[in-house]
Amino acid sequence: MQKCLRIVWAAVFGVVIPGSVYGQTLFNSPDTFPNYSAYQYIDECVAAAARITSEADAKSSVWRDTLPLEDRERMSDVPVNAIRAAQACLVRVSVDTLSLDNTHIWASALLMAQRDHDVEKLYRRFFDSPVRRSPEEFVKMLNVYRTSRPIRLEGVERLYQFALANVSPDSVVRQVAFRLIKADMARKARNKEMKNALLREVLSITDTLSDSVKSSDAYRLVGLFLYESVRDFTEQEGLDSLSISLSAYQSYLGGIWSRVMVGPFPHNMFMNNPVGLEVPPLEGDFWYRSVKATQSVSAVERYRKIEPYSRPVKGKINLIAFLQGGCHASSFMIRGGRNNGNMSCWRIFSAIHRMKNVFPDLEVTVVSKTYGSVGDAPPVGPSEEADTLAKYFLGYHRLPATLVVSKTEFFRLAGLDQRRIDSKTANESNYTLNNISYATPGSILLVDEAGRIVSQWNINRDEESTIRRIIAAVFSRLARER
């Protein structure tokens, strides 16, 4: 076991750790403090400090991964050892004499070492130098601030003001982008006032832009980000519209779109959700429903085979989770998403449990399909495989859901190859709307009582709380209408 861990360490960090050192590493990680003065190049040293940070993050968030994200996690302090490592790396470095090549790498290291004043000195030297500095170099520097911890709002503002005077030409689009980045940083820093003020400022700038500017390639990406930010900024307005009707919600989204972008509202864009599109009934060859464990029903047998029935259920709010591929930790990485990431799947399971607890009337459907085998177990027939999936989703992970499994048609490659090539299932074909497939592994659809999509997402820790508010708005409308 120890040997295996050492091999993993060696594979990740490219070094073979001697047994005695390994022993310390095993019990003290991430408090390891190697000799940073041994590094020849600054980027190696910075990488080592970053490794310590990521180890600390990974260690502290293993099981938090299945909980919704809290902003304070993003802002958590850099581990003391990483700061010490960066300081040790830079102890002999003087910003007065530093070469101005790779300034952003130096700046990153200096921020890690909490030498903020030296970073400012460095970029003053950088922009004051006779060499003309391009806006791209400013963006690199901006990114250094954006990704640093803790968040440095004052530092980034000083950098921007300084760059405004020294980097030219500074376009309107870049000004918008800068404010958006800063607004995002303010959000992470939970500085609501600053975030809202920046977004108001951005919107007022955007309102003055001509359609030709808004149509430019440079603006489009910024515009999409702005659309998302404004939607976040006016979230309550959106939820209020959703609690009136789905069409009111569509009008609300369309209003933001037309304010910041040009062209029709793109229903089929992932960012904007396929709001309002009608979904067809799910099809499947094997249907299961979760049941409660009793004295006669053991924990892993909390499921029953049922007859097919129409889902999503009309008249109810539905959550459809496409989890084909098994999600099992030992699933192999084949056929696009078969291994959707063990932790990603578990995160989805945790989120579904929480949503079902808050909204007991939410109809949850898990959609899967047969591959011939589950995880690293030997192949079984479609019926047995579907049973194993039911045991996995409904029994082992206790998902309060209906499971629909499609038997996948396939052919084998000719000759000696004999690999199995799967065809699309009916659900994969039917849930391709406006040429976009919403039946990809990990895709979740929120469908209203009329069978129309309210929201679509791939559950991640950022979005869960937002989604829960959306579901609450839909339920409140339904309750009011009844």
Added chain:
Amino acid sequence: MTEPKIISPWDAPRLLTATEAERIISETKSYCGSDGTLGISIVSWWAGSQRWARNRASMTSDQRDIKIVIFRKIGDAGGHCEATTNQIDSASLRGVAKYVELYARRSAKPNGIDMALQRPHWNSAGAPVWSDATFNRSIEENGSLVHTLTRRAEDAGFLSAGYIESYGSNYIGWNRDGWGRVSRIGGEVTQAQCSITVRHPKGTGSGWAGNSSFDFAQVDPAKIAELAFEKCFTSIDPVRIEPGRYQTILEPQAAATFFQGLIGALSRIYPERGYPGPFLLGMDQAVSRFRSKLGLKIVDERITIQHDPTDPIVGTLARPGVEKVKWVDNGTLVTMTNTPGHAFNELVSQTPIWPRDSFKVSGGNTAVDDMIKSTKRGLLMSRVSTPRLVDSVSLLYTGVTRDGLWLIENGRITKAVRNFRWTESPLFILNNIEEIGVSVPVFSPVGRGVNASSLQNSLVNVVVPALKVNDFSFTSTVDAI
């Protein structure tokens, strides 16, 4: 409770008897709980060897040991522990069983383990690789044999070094998985090895020969000693010739190196995931899959490479899932190795094709002497040394010749030649074959298994023919002899 008993190594039997092994398993089971997975394996081994250098015996050894491994995995939470002992008294067995139980329960990780899936059960097929002639060799017999083997070199004023080793092992494994399924494995194996190097006292000539087999009678040390002496004698004072491409006769020991290079690259996973390699055909746009060269001709059509675990000549110990396989059939690549994951998921097949080091190459019927007679100008290569992979896509290797390289002119060996560095690919060699010799077992150094799995993997038996190939590439001369 029985007290630990100290047994003198010379009093102990070379191997545990089957009855004693059964007693240990049965007793260990009684100390372990009835839940979860329990695995008990016992390997006992003995090795006796004689080594000599500069015509004088340098070491006689007689080693034996037992390894008992107890593995426990308890509950869905995945707590597991494995411990090893070589003490077979009741107190020790009970102590180890308690330790394993305790740590298996302590190491449970309630959040980190996914639902257990049923593991596959595969058949095991192996060869009768046991020989009393090997196992019953005594130190005295080997000592007198070494005396005989060194005499020829000593009488001629040459220096001889080498070793003879007899090795015997048996193992038994009992396993109960999480679903209560019980399986057993077991087997016994012997292995005899002999390697002899003869060198000229002034370092102007060197010859080597060796052989290995489960049966000591098939090793024939006297013949090996004679061959090593002859190679040394005929390779004295080699002359330097220009490097370049030569028609070359590779004796079986030299040819084996190139076949091993080919066999080691037969993984199916890499080409089918698009990694560049010798057997990646390219992307099949029609099905959006990378294709391997399965079904295509890759070497000369006279070449067939296969492995049958039940064939005593290339056989191995029974190992789950290892069955008869034909890698290359008349020059066509017909099977490649894969993993359980690939077999289950991509092929929807129950059994993976495990890689293995033992193999047999179909031979021709041309004797090496006849190959020499039909050669106008070429080289006879005895053995290669330190082969290293230079390019994994073309399977290009480089190494040096060693212990005998001769120039052939007009159908006869005319002189010994200085060693060369060669740079060549098995794929090139095996597509430029002129003649093929009779397949014979070659010396394949084996490791000693100290547990069941390494024992199963350590036995390597290679049967290959001599090859006469065109345009073998020698890239520079080497001064070492």
